[in-house]
Amino acid sequence: MSEELNQVEVKSFEIGDKVTGQVTKVEEKQVLVAVPGSKLDGIIPISELSSLHIEKASDAVHEGDQLELEVLKVEEEALILSKRKVDAEKAWESLEQKFQSGEVFETEVKDVVKGGLVVDLGVRGFVPASLVESYFVEDFSDYKGSNLTFKIVELDKEKNRLILSHRAVVEEEKGKQKQNRLGALQAGQIIDGRVQRITDFGAFVDIGGIDGLVHISQLSYEHVDKPSDVVQEGQQVQVKVLSVDRDNERISLSIKETLPGPWINIAEKAPKGSILEGTVKRLVSYGAFVEVFPGVEGLVHISQIAHKHIGTPHEVLKEGQEVKVKVLDANENVQRLSLSIKELLEKEVEENLDYELPEESKGFQLGEVIGDKLKNLRK
Known part of the structure; x- marks a missing residue:
């Protein structure tokens, strides 16, 4: 040796x-x-x-x-x-390839520093706080020692600068999931979702990595002034897919259409002859539509509005007016409700009642009155 x-x-x-x-x-x-x-x-x-x-x-x-x-x-x-210089020289060559190809790789978070995370890839790699997640993270201490996937977003060997992003990987994966989800969605499907955010015109619901809009008109059968009156952020809901626009990545959803229809069992809720209170919603030439339950409007035909003849419903009613109505007929199958206002009004006194004799003629017999008239004619 x-x-x-x-x-x-x-x-x-x-x-x-x-x-x-x-x-x-x-x-x-x-x-x-x-x-x-x-x-x-x-x-x-x-x-x-x-x-x-x-x-x-x-x-x-x-x-x-x-x-x-x-x-x-x-x-x-x-x-x-x-050792550091040799490791760095080898690393830069490999990192350049990863940067050019957009490769996603996994490595350990070695340290948490002010403003982000640090990794060791043969050279020091820095992950700014804004590029760690797609959401705000207040405390990064739990990240130390964990393995995360990254992409290189900036590389400058001369300045010894290497910037990585975990957020880019997450968002890229979300993008793929979104496309897959869009491809699988079909109008008519009923699925579970979670209310993500609420606006003046409706609510956005997460249905598995992609958001769809429930317009304010599709939140409830009842009239809704503010979406927040009906749903809250974070609430689990069931929605029906109304339409899918894959080119523009827009999904229209409905909560209303997953609820029991307002016309279900209408004959039990509004039996023939029952008296209900409602609101005049629309006036048309042939009558008035009165809402008696949320989402249920019945027709008061013009002939059922008043005892007297009217030319148009506008002569008697106005939109928004509260009225009492009597149910004439209820048909769930065709969603038709026939109502009457007239039948709840007292019939107007006839103008031509039996003729009443003047006070001074009381006590005379009719024959006497007629006899006197005949005598005058003979003269």
């Missing part, structure tokens, strides 16, 4: 040379390395072990490790070496 060692050529090294060394001792702030062909000890300062800040050398290497190194300085008694 000693003969083999004697046969190893003693080399003289220069700054920038690449060497291979074996770790012989790990101290707190430096590592000792045996370099074949060198009479000098190899020393790696702790600052040259990793692209990241480390507290002690044992965090980066262990005794017996074979390392690829670069000569930083040749001193009389030692070679000052760097």
